[in-house]
Amino acid sequence: MPGRVNLIGEHTDxxxxxxxxxTIDRTILAVACPSHDGIIRVASTDAAHLAAExxxxxxxxxxxxGAWENYCKAAVxxxxxxxxxxxGPGMSLVVGSTLPADAGLSSSSAVVIACALCYLRCLxxxxxxxxxxxxxxxxxxxxxxxxxxQGGGMDQAIILLGKDGAASKIDFFPLRLEDLPxxxxxxxxxxxxxxxxxxxxxxxxxxxxxxxLCRLLAAMLEKYLRDHWDEGISVSRVGDLWxxxxxxxxxxxxxxxxxxxxxxxxxxxxxxxxxxxSEEDVQRKWLRDLPEPSEGFRLKARARHLLRxxxxxxxxxxxxxxxxxELFGDLMNASHESCALDYGVSCPELDMLVSAARAEGAIxxxxxxxxxxxxxxxxxxxxxxxxxxxxxxxxxxxGMTRADRQLQVTSIAGAGYIDLSDVA
Ligand code: GLA
Numbered sequence: 001m002p003g004r005v006n007l008i009g010e011h012t013d014x015x016x017x018x019x020x021x022x023t024i025d026r027t028i029l030a031v032a033c034p035s036h037d038g039i040i041r042v043a044s045t046d047a048a049h050l051a052a053e054x055x056x057x058x059x060x061x062x063x064x065x066g067a068w069e070n071y072c073k074a075a076v077x078x079x080x081x082x083x084x085x086x087x088g089p090g091m092s093l094v095v096g097s098t099l100p101a102d103a104g105l106s107s108s109s110a111v112v113i114a115c116a117l118c119y120l121r122c123l124x125x126x127x128x129x130x131x132x133x134x135x136x137x138x139x140x141x142x143x144x145x146x147x148x149x150q151g152g153g154m155d156q157a158i159i160l161l162g163k164d165g166a167a168s169k170i171d172f173f174p175l176r177l178e179d180l181p182x183x184x185x186x187x188x189x190x191x192x193x194x195x196x197x198x199x200x201x202x203x204x205x206x207x208x209x210x211x212x213l214c215r216l217l218a219a220m221l222e223k224y225l226r227d228h229w230d231e232g233i234s235v236s237r238v239g240d241l242w243x244x245x246x247x248x249x250x251x252x253x254x255x256x257x258x259x260x261x262x263x264x265x266x267x268x269x270x271x272x273x274x275x276x277x278s279e280e281d282v283q284r285k286w287l288r289d290l291p292e293p294s295e296g297f298r299l300k301a302r303a304r305h306l307l308r309x310x311x312x313x314x315x316x317x318x319x320x321x322x323x324x325x326e327l328f329g330d331l332m333n334a335s336h337e338s339c340a341l342d343y344g345v346s347c348p349e350l351d352m353l354v355s356a357a358r359a360e361g362a363i364x365x366x367x368x369x370x371x372x373x374x375x376x377x378x379x380x381x382x383x384x385x386x387x388x389x390x391x392x393x394x395x396x397x398x399g400m401t402r403a404d405r406q407l408q409v410t411s412i413a414g415a416g417y418i419d420l421s422d423v424a
Contacts, residue, residue, distance in 0.1 A: 001111075001117075002027050002162060003024045003026050003027065003159075004159055005188065005409060006019060007167055007328075008331055008366070010309060010366075011214075011339070011371075012313065013151075013153055014211045015238040016238070016239025018171045018313045019313065020316050021162075022158065022168065022182070023158055023411045023413070025410055025411070027097070027098055027412075028096070028099055028107065028111055029095070030117075031096075032121070032122070033091070033092055034090065034091055035092050038056070040054055040072070040091050040092075041093070044095045044096070045095070049068040056087060056090065056091070056119070057086070057088075060076060071108050071111045071115065071147060074112055076119050078140055078144075079116060079143075088119070089122045093115060095111055095115075100404045102196040103190075103404075104369030105374075112156070113136075134174075136160060137156040138156075138175055140156045141155075141157070148204055148208075150212070151370075157175055158414070159414060159415055160415050162413065162414040163414070164412050165181075165410070166180060166411055167411065173239075178317070183323065183325045184323070186363070186381055187408055187410075188378065189362070189406050190376070191392065193349045195350070206372055210302075212286060214238055218238050219235075220299070222235035224256070238303070239306075239310075260303075261303055265295050265298055266296050266299055266300075267297075268292045305342040308334070308338055308342075312334060315327070315331055316328055316331045319331065325363060325379060331364070332365060333365065333366065335366050336366035339367055340367075345370065345372060347372055350371070356392055356396040357392065363379050389405075392406060
């Protein structure tokens, strides 16, 4: 299973707006065989991941937050529910990895997919016949919510459907991929900030703030459109404004955003008044345990990020098709600024790493993935990669000897099987 790096289009997927990632040539490998005692046993070559076991039931209780086996349980439960299996077959599985963990390269979704593919085999189901890759990607995107992170569908889609030597623009609901050529004389380099980007604990809460506030954005937009245009309008995700039956243009969406979000900050009281419901109802339906910041919620900036990031993804697609790395790099730089300033998902180390990378010759540099740590993705002229890495060693990494500081990456084919019984 390859990992993935997102080239552009951050925090757009759960809004139904496109992303533009590629698989990377660092992988998770899982080896599995059926067992006859009806228990799933999972182990990892990573000493930090303790071996665990659980019954393959339709409803599987979660292990404590942060336990890695939750990703395996997520896969098995999703598949059992999809195929209406009450109690599935046992399996022993070992996972190994060349993909740095907590680096924002989707090692957790790669584990989910590895477990899913192995378990499907044990269940006697064939990928492509009993379930298509797209169906499995959508199923596991939803299934991974089991671990408590309300992610979108980018990671599962690219890991299962990515193509060798290509990036993909991915659209959602329904899932569609368009394969795009990479640049010939520029390469993508991933740089690890070494700020852990675990999707558990506090990072999980910070990530979930995105989907929670975006659902609130959608509810406010729907209310406005129902009051001013037509009572029948429904907006389940912000992306429905462009891509649903409304088909608004960017200009129309921009005007709508200025009507609905006239101020940079909005209080819970004002949101409740706008939606004509009580503050308790806003809290219960959308915010749950998300507290109101003293200055209010910054909804306008989130909306602005979505509008512009969507435009950037479309332009980045064109830049790949036209073979225009300069344009692509400019879009990456603008995306980082928007993620940091409008969407609030950067951190000082990522900002420093991005500035250092630009100073060392990257023509585009930005955080990649959920943010709050993890890695940056950098577009570097092929003949400058060596001096780029050396320069970062002397400025950002300051003599650090940890492995995997910078990875020159290329894309490989999506997840697959090697049948060891055939090899033998
Ligand atoms: C994580 C999630 C993805 C996506 C990115 C941000 O990687 O798993 O679905 O939301 O963050 O773009």
